[in-house]
Amino acid sequence: MMQQRSMSNAAWGQLILLGLIWGGSFFSIALALREVGVLTSVTHRVGWAALVLWGVVILRGHALRGPLRVWD
Secondary structure (H helix, E strand, O other), X not given: OOOOOOOOHHHHHHHHHHHHHHHHHHHHHHHHHHHOOHHHHHXXXXXXXXXXXXXXXXXXXXXXXXXXXXXX
Protein backbone atom coordinates (compact mmCIF):
# COMPACT_ATOMS: atom_id res chain seq x y z
CA MET A 1 0.00 0.00 0.00
CA MET A 2 1.31 3.43 -0.98
CA GLN A 3 1.33 6.20 1.63
CA GLN A 4 0.58 9.80 0.80
CA ARG A 5 3.45 12.02 1.96
CA SER A 6 2.09 15.44 0.98
CA MET A 7 -1.20 17.28 0.92
CA SER A 8 -2.76 18.81 -2.16
CA ASN A 9 -3.39 22.54 -2.37
CA ALA A 10 -7.14 21.90 -2.09
CA ALA A 11 -6.62 19.93 1.13
CA TRP A 12 -4.48 22.74 2.56
CA GLY A 13 -7.14 25.28 1.63
CA GLN A 14 -9.86 23.22 3.29
CA LEU A 15 -7.73 22.78 6.43
CA ILE A 16 -7.10 26.54 6.64
CA LEU A 17 -10.80 27.28 6.09
CA LEU A 18 -11.75 24.81 8.83
CA GLY A 19 -9.23 26.44 11.17
CA LEU A 20 -10.65 29.90 10.46
CA ILE A 21 -14.23 28.78 11.02
CA TRP A 22 -13.42 26.82 14.16
CA GLY A 23 -11.08 29.45 15.58
CA GLY A 24 -13.50 32.23 14.66
CA SER A 25 -16.26 30.59 16.66
CA PHE A 26 -14.07 30.44 19.78
CA PHE A 27 -13.07 34.08 19.26
CA SER A 28 -16.68 35.23 18.86
CA ILE A 29 -17.74 33.27 21.95
CA ALA A 30 -14.97 34.93 23.97
CA LEU A 31 -16.13 38.35 22.78
CA ALA A 32 -19.78 37.58 23.51
CA LEU A 33 -19.01 36.42 27.04
CA ARG A 34 -17.52 39.83 27.81
CA GLU A 35 -20.89 41.45 27.08
CA VAL A 36 -23.54 38.90 28.08
CA GLY A 37 -23.83 35.97 30.46
CA VAL A 38 -23.17 32.34 29.69
CA LEU A 39 -26.85 31.34 29.66
CA THR A 40 -27.74 34.16 27.24
CA SER A 41 -24.85 33.24 24.96
CA VAL A 42 -25.73 29.54 24.91
CA THR A 43 -29.43 30.29 24.39
CA HIS A 44 -28.66 32.47 21.37
CA ARG A 45 -26.23 29.96 19.85
CA VAL A 46 -28.59 27.01 20.24
CA GLY A 47 -31.66 29.01 19.20
CA TRP A 48 -30.12 30.38 16.00
CA ALA A 49 -28.65 26.98 15.12
CA ALA A 50 -32.07 25.34 15.63
CA LEU A 51 -33.72 27.90 13.34
CA VAL A 52 -31.11 27.33 10.63
CA LEU A 53 -31.42 23.55 10.90
CA TRP A 54 -35.23 23.69 10.79
CA GLY A 55 -34.88 25.85 7.67
CA VAL A 56 -32.70 23.18 6.07
CA VAL A 57 -35.21 20.47 7.01
CA ILE A 58 -38.11 22.45 5.53
CA LEU A 59 -36.24 23.42 2.35
CA ARG A 60 -35.14 19.85 1.71
CA GLY A 61 -38.68 18.59 2.27
CA HIS A 62 -37.86 16.06 4.97
CA ALA A 63 -40.81 14.64 6.86
CA LEU A 64 -40.91 14.63 10.64
CA ARG A 65 -40.94 11.20 12.21
CA GLY A 66 -43.89 10.48 14.51
CA PRO A 67 -46.73 12.68 15.67
CA LEU A 68 -46.06 16.28 16.67
CA ARG A 69 -46.87 15.61 20.34
CA VAL A 70 -43.68 13.53 20.46
CA TRP A 71 -41.68 16.71 19.70
CA ASP A 72 -43.12 18.67 22.66
